[in-house]
Amino acid sequence: MDLNYGPEYDDFRTEVKAFVKANEDIKVTGPMRSESRINWQQTLIDHGYFARSIPKEYGGYGGDMDIIKLRIIAEEFAKSPIPKPMGGQGIQMLVPTLLELGTEEQKKEYIKPTLRGEIIWCQGYSEPNSGSDLASLQTKGELINDEWVINGQKIWTSTAQLAQMCFCLVRTEPDAPKHQGISYLLIPMDTPGIDRRPIKQMTGDSDFNELFLTDVKIPATNIVGKRGEGWKVANATLGHERGSLADPNVTLNRLNSLIELMKSETIDGQRVIDKPAFRDRLLSIQGRVLAQQSNALRILSSQINPEQEATLSKFIVKLQGTELRHELEGLAIDVMGEMGTLYEQSPHLRDGGIWQMHYMYYLGLIIGGGTNQIQKNIISERALGMPKEPKVQGA
Amino acid sequence: MYFGLSEEQKSLEDNIKKYLDDNASIEIIRSVVEGDLDKANEIHRGLVDLGISSLMVPEEYGGLGLDMLFATVVAGALGYGTAPCPYAGAYVMAPLALSIAGSDKQKEEWLPKIAGGEALIGVGISEYIGARENAGIEFSNDSVSGRCLFVIDGINADAFIVSNKSGELFLIPSDSSGIEIVELTTVDKTRTSIEIIFKNAKAEVLPGSSDNKSAADKVVDAGRLMLSADTVGAAQVMLDKSVAYALERKQFGRLIGSFQAVKHMCAEMAAELEPCHSMVWHAAHCLDNVPEESRLMACHTKAHVSEVGKQISKTATEVHGGMGFTDELGLHYWFKRIGLNRQLLGSPELIREEAAKLQGFDQ
Structure with a gap:
């Protein structure tokens, strides 16, 4: 057991600290793709604080894959108000997919502008009748005159209203078994025939969209992997999403805000934190956060020491993390009582309404990214070796 | 950076699990629970041979001087095998109490015996955490009176380490006069639990515990x-x-x-x-x-x-x-x-x- 990163990393941390300190007052402004955001993203790439291990020829920093350095960067950035690097599905999911399975042309064309924040991507996976059973998707792609002609409907497409490109799963081999009939296509969002309709969600925001695709024509070369390999291509990156949804270090920050809230909220002049029932709930949640942080240390360690096994530790992160976060945000609402129900611009609103917002949003994340029931299937089948449900005929 | 068990720790864990797998089947556990003390002693001896009594004893007193991570690895393996044997009190808490708070003389007298599996010390510290039935002990004139509930690993112990309400620790040989032992039967019969009633039983303070908790x-x-x-x-x-x-x-x-x-x-x-x-x-x-x-x-x-x-x-x-x-x-x-x-x-x-x-x- 050794939780030190080692003295060889001290210089690196000093360097990151200095950069963070020097830039903590930087403001990036404007919407996505604004010049200010793109310039900041490029500055981070130039210093190796973003896209660190992605080769220079594709617009990355071109450094070696050093998990500890990535960790130090994340730690130092988290401590400061310095603007964080942009994320999103293009960066988290498409870039790793292209690096692994894309053609040279695709890598050259898409990775650099995606990293710089010039191209925003959306993910066309789910369909109205293909949610948890994603592989049953029916959006159709036919190759006619060297063009894919796509027809169908996608749903839960995040940031589709802002995206220039969509990485999309489409059924191109209707006669093949369901997992072998899908292709992974790259669709420019300005192609005629694409209609986007925002879905208003329970929080009041519209983070998701429905996409309607009618005779959408794209070049035959806009495919990643071979025809019918789309499921495999998509699964190469679903894992990237699963781990990123419920980082226990972020949950710890929320826990600290909750503690402050419980010290400042009062009932009949008594602080809520002094009420034993509330305090016990807080301490229970704190114990769970610590357990998940310990689990995260084990995962980190397994990335640094490849001989170390942490399969189950990784499989449980999304399930455990989203449930805990939802409960934590919910406790804050109970702490505030009636005040906790205030929303939008109401008088007496606490913390800008963020607790209700997160309480609902994390219920969404319990469902999204593979429902937590599907997570339990994955844990029991892949980690515990239990059998799948028998197949229903025709499904 | 490495978060996890070392090869040494893993092999200790494997050894204990294997020993219990070979020697403490569910049928044997059942016979111990039904009162087969010889079987329990045999398992206890086997585990002492694997080092469980010497882990926490410093090397200068004949122990292995290992750390808490080793001790948890052993505890986990004992829980896994539901081992009918003393451990948390006699082989972790007692040697730790002696090491950090005992006098040189107390250490010399007890630590080598613990390491060698020749002495068992029960630990009564429940009242420091929260006394039930107003239990608790008072110390005066070099002797202890009162009672301790749920003393861990106290059956057939050679001595006891007990705590008063303010965290002072006392060492009491079990052959002192003024000690009455009441066996408690908990749901878990793989381990023992006792109540001790002291009436002016001769006791020594562990000096390192007398001025702070x-x-x-x-x-x-x-x-x-x-x-x-x-x-x-x-x-x-x-x-x-x-x-x-x-x-x-x-x-x-x-x-x-x-x-x-x-x-x-x-x-x-x-x-x-x-x-x-x-x-x-x-x-x-x-x-x-x-x-x-x-x-x-x-x-x-x-x-x-x-x-x-x-x-x-x-x-x-x-x-x-x-x-x-x-x-x-x-x-x-x-x-x-x-x-x-x-x-x-x-x-x-x-x-x-x-x-x-x-x-x-x-x-």
């Missing part, structure tokens, strides 16, 4: 961590057995492990339990190396692991259906072990309250 606190932290590791080991067996049973039992023409109702119960157990392994290691690391975090980590680990253990001991029993309720299968030995661990040295509610105070939430 830090010695008693460290002993409690270590004890809590051992109980946590024991629970994690026991819960892991219950999960493993549940998955194995679900993969052999058929109903409605299918393995019950193919029903989502059963799979999800197993997944939930695994999702709760897996982080507990890491949490116990992390807490041990803090006790060994990060003193400013050690108390809080020990509290949270004991409270959290107890909650997870309770859930798993229930769910695993349910996965086994009617068989889970029988003595024949013996799953209940782990259920009861987890049940005792949960209450010893502070139930979760009590410990969470302590954790709140440690963080100054009451100020």
